[in-house]
Amino acid sequence: MNIVVGWTGEAFMPLNRDLPAIREMLRPGDRVIVEVSFPQSQKTRGLFHAMIAEIYANLPEHLANNFVDVDHFRHWLTIKAGFSVENQTICESKAEARRLAKALTRDDRDHYSIVEVKDMIVTKWTALSTSHRSMSGKTFSELVDKVLALGSDMIGVAPEELRRHTERDAHV
Numbered sequence: 001m002n003i004v005v006g007w008t009g010e011a012f013m014p015l016n017r018d019l020p021a022i023r024e025m026l027r028p029g030d031r032v033i034v035e036v037s038f039p040q041s042q043k044t045r046g047l048f049h050a051m052i053a054e055i056y057a058n059l060p061e062h063l064a065n066n067f068v069d070v071d072h073f074r075h076w077l078t079i080k081a082g083f084s085v086e087n088q089t090i091c092e093s094k095a096e097a098r099r100l101a102k103a104l105t106r107d108d109r110d111h112y113s114i115v116e117v118k119d120m121i122v123t124k125w126t127a128l129s130t131s132h133r134s135m136s137g138k139t140f141s142e143l144v145d146k147v148l149a150l151g152s153d154m155i156g157v158a159p160e161e162l163r164r165h166t167e168r169d170a171h172v
Helices: 016-025 042-057 070-080 094-107 137-155 159-170
Strands: 005-007 012-014 084-090 114-118 121-127
Touching: 012 016, 042 070, 042 137, 042 159, 070 121, 070 137, 094 114, 094 121, 137 159
Parallel strands: none
Antiparallel strands: 005 012, 084 121, 114 121
């Protein structure tokens, strides 16, 4: 049986809806193992996308021009937050590395990867999928915090202020 509990800073407190089941199963003094899980709710996912859209809408023009659309921006932030797959190719020459990078960039527009060339090495980062099946709730929560910090810094707003503003306006 899964029981949802909240951490008070001192103890785990079950939700009131789970108390009858807990009272049936457990007696005072019983010990149980708690497995920590951070579920992804639709509300959390909606808030994440609303915050990305809010940041994107408020980017200074010199930054906004770097992104095709809000999805491109979201993938870029995901990669910059460290949630990506990295692939490197060592080329025979710097010219070959530049040609490969150009081909990867041209062929990969829909995936919104980041491609970088350093000397003869081409590095390509592709954002991890944030789907329920691909990313655990805990990892998604970490992603949200890091992306929020990066994005809010880009527009000069504290992450907590951006989160509050988005929650209020998005009604999520």
